[in-house]
Amino acid sequence: MGKLLLSMSLVLASASAWATEITPENLVGRYKAETRVGFQTYYVHLRVLDAKDFEIQRAYSDGRKDEMCNGSYNLANSLYRTENGVMAAKTFRGTFTCPSDRSRKLNFNINFGNKTVEDLEKGTSVTVTTSAAPGMRLSTYVKKQ
Template structure:
């Protein structure tokens, strides 16, 4: 009985940790990202290195990979008029460059709108906007590895 209660306590504590709000610290890790922009499907390996930096690498279904690009990010509240959404929403604002052309920067935003860390582990859809596709809102499927 003692072991059963201890196991239940650890399970409860662990499940609360998984359902935590998204913060720069708990974003650290590797992610697989799949997005569709127009008729093109994009696959990315995305790795948050620490609370300010990330790396990304595009890969193709035939096995080819592009160079690894790196950048910085910040996490800020989502700007919505609805207070409930404002309080729970997070916006990942990132800027990156690639080794082949360090003078060209690409900025993008990922809207987590109410997502928790548990959603990222299970896989979830987020909305992405980018300077590469101005005026487009792209839905991307993100899953933590």
């Protein structure tokens, strides 16, 4: 019985090591995102350069790509309601411009909810809001490359 309790204690104590919280430092990398709006699918390549800068580029199913745009972000803690109560979440809040029109700024938020770094590596769905589609909450599939 003592060995069983010891084993269970070790497993429970190490459970936090299995789920790595998303931070600006471990968010660095390349991501592919896919979302559907109506009958159209949008593909985006996102490259998080460091703890505050990123690049973003729209891609098409035939391999074409739009210009590479760049911007800055912060990773904020936020709260959201579920049927089980209030949960804490991480939200990527980004603003970017494109070389063709630096006066036009676009904003977007990625609500990661309770996702972990491991979820991003496997691929997961997140909620995205953007100034390009005001009032819409887009369910977006994101996978770290």
